[in-house]
Amino acid sequence: MKRLLWIPAVLLVIVLAGGWWLSRQPRQLPAQAEDPVIAAKLKDPEVIAQGRYLATVGDCVSCHTLRGGQSFAGGRMLPTPFGSIPAPNITPDAETGIGDWSFQDFWRALHDGMGRNGEPLYPAFSYTSFTKVDRDDAIAIFAYLRSLRPTHQPNAAPTLRFPYNLRSTLTAWRAVYFKAGTYRPDASQSASWNRGAYLVQGLGHCNECHAARGAWGGLEASATLSGGRIPEQGWYAPDLSTQANGGLTGWSRQDIIAVLKTGQASKGVAVGPMADVVAGSTQYLREDDLQAIADYLLSLPARAAQAPTRANFNAQSLISRGNVVYGERCEKCHGKNGAGIAGVYPPLDGNASVVEPTGINATRVVLLGGFSPLTAGNARPYSMPPYAQQLSDGDVAAVVTYIRQAWSNHAAAVQERDVAAYRHTPID
Missing domain, CATH: 1.10.760 (Cytochrome Bc1 Complex; Chain D, domain 2)
Incomplete structure (x- = not known):
């Protein structure tokens, strides 16, 4: 009987060892001839323009561009709890990008989460969502990517810990968390x-x-x-x-x-x-x-009411201290009533980023500053200065707790130890 108990462990070792060996084997498929009908679409200016719009909707450039690098040439390391995964080069460079890919290769990656050489892709690439994209839109996106200037930039290797660095382990993950399928319209909706x-x-x-x-x-x-x-x-x-x-x-x-x-x-x-x-x-x-x-x-449904959280410490002294810090640092812009100034300084009363469950967002903004995006409709955004150097962890915990419980807000307190942890979280 004791010997039988070792069998699952031995099988697991064999599977992991086999996955390690397979992950080390170089496999590069040759370029495949494109379907003539799709090949014509890939050169259609209207299809390319539609693909550019759809790639913008998907914010593809954000992940597939190294900060300060060439757009879509990859290189950005995407952090995960299991290690970092580099976003690949998706320009039409034949050697380091997708220049040798057929549309079917692209569709397999987007829809099925499978690489060109048959390897399961890490879900840092959001194929769990992209699988819902229909085939025509995928053709348009591929046409746009093929229209870009090729950039020769080799792809880095993932820096995942064992056993997450074994792609064979993704088989079980995909069985639990991934189901391929394009979006199916709901006939009862508009x-x-x-x-x-x-x-x-x-x-x-x-x-x-x-x-x-x-x-x-x-x-x-x-x-x-x-x-x-x-x-x-x-x-x-x-x-x-x-x-x-x-x-x-x-x-x-x-x-x-x-x-x-x-x-x-x-x-x-x-x-x-x-x-x-x-x-x-x-x-x-x-x-x-x-x-x-x-x-x-x-149309998203109402949520279940959250049970009130009781702090394991007396937050009243923290709130009193936060009221003082707020008056000294925040009130001039955000107002005594937390209403802010429309179009200039955001309100804090009822603000989703202030009252979210964890307190992370408000804490990070106090530490790092608040920077709203530069957009065509907000060409001169106002920014909030960072207070990481001016305020201690205790002061930040106090003022964040105060604004999370002032006015109509009823969010949980933030403790000094939380601020210390968030202070040292990487920005990117």
């Missing part, structure tokens, strides 16, 4: 709602940030757009429901459209990673697509 759902669930890949992840980095189906920490970036993407107990409770259609188009709304501004998304992607969306996204988000 065309605009379905367009919004298609963009949010697919190319926009909003759920990749705005949902909680499990221990293995997978997204739970029950947590769709309900908010979650952005792994390894030190920010919290809020719940996107506008209904009762949602992260955007009270937001109007115009608030949603305004924050996506300009980065500013009456309820708050886009900061942190979302500011980058607005600057590089959503500000360029057509009006009908913005309306469609608003239609979809406004």
Whole structure:
């Protein structure tokens, strides 16, 4: 019997060893002839223009561009709890990019999460969302990428810890967290709602940030757009429901459209990673697509009321201290009532980034400063200075706790130890 107990362990070692060996074997498939019908579409200027728009909707350039580097040439390391994964070069360079790819290669990556050589892709590439993109849109995106100037930039290797560096382990992960399939319209909803759902669930890949992840980095189906920490970036993407107990409770259609188009709304501004998304992607969306996204988000259901959290310490002294810090540092811009000044200084009363469950966002803004995106509709954005050098961890915890519990806000307190942790979280 004892010998039998060793069998699963031995099999696991064999599987991992085999995965390690396979991951080390170089395999490069030769270029394949393109389907003639698709080949014609790849050269159509209208298809290329549509692909450029769709690639912008998907904010592809954000991940596939090294800061200060050539657009789409890859090189940016994407941090995960398991190590870092480099975004590859997707310019049409034959040796280091996708110049030798056929559309079928591209479709397999986007739709099935499989590489050109048959290897499962790491889900830092959001194929769990991109699988919903339909074939015609995928052809357009591929046509646009093929129209770019080729850039020769070799791809770096992932720096994942064992056993996550073995692609064979992705087989089990995919079985639990991934199901391929394009978006299927809901016949009971309007065309605009379905367009919004298609963009949010697919190319926009909003759920990749705005949902909680499990221990293995997978997204739970029950947590769709309900908010979650952005792994390894030190920010919290809020719940996107506008209904009762949602992260955007009270937001109007115009608030949603305004924050996506300009980065500013009456309820708050886009900061942190979302500011980058607005600057590089959503500000360029057509009006009908913005309306469609608003239609979809406004339909998200109410959330269950959160049980009140009781601090394991007396927060009253922290709030009193925070009131003093607020008066000295914040009141001049944000007002005694936390209402701010429309179009200039964002409100703090009811602000989704202030009252999100963790307190990360407000803490990071106090430490690093608040920088709303530069957009066509907000050409001269006002910025909040960083206070990391002026305020101690205790002062930051106090003022953040104060604003999270002042006026109509009823969010949990932030402790000094939390501030210390967030202070040392990498910016990018």
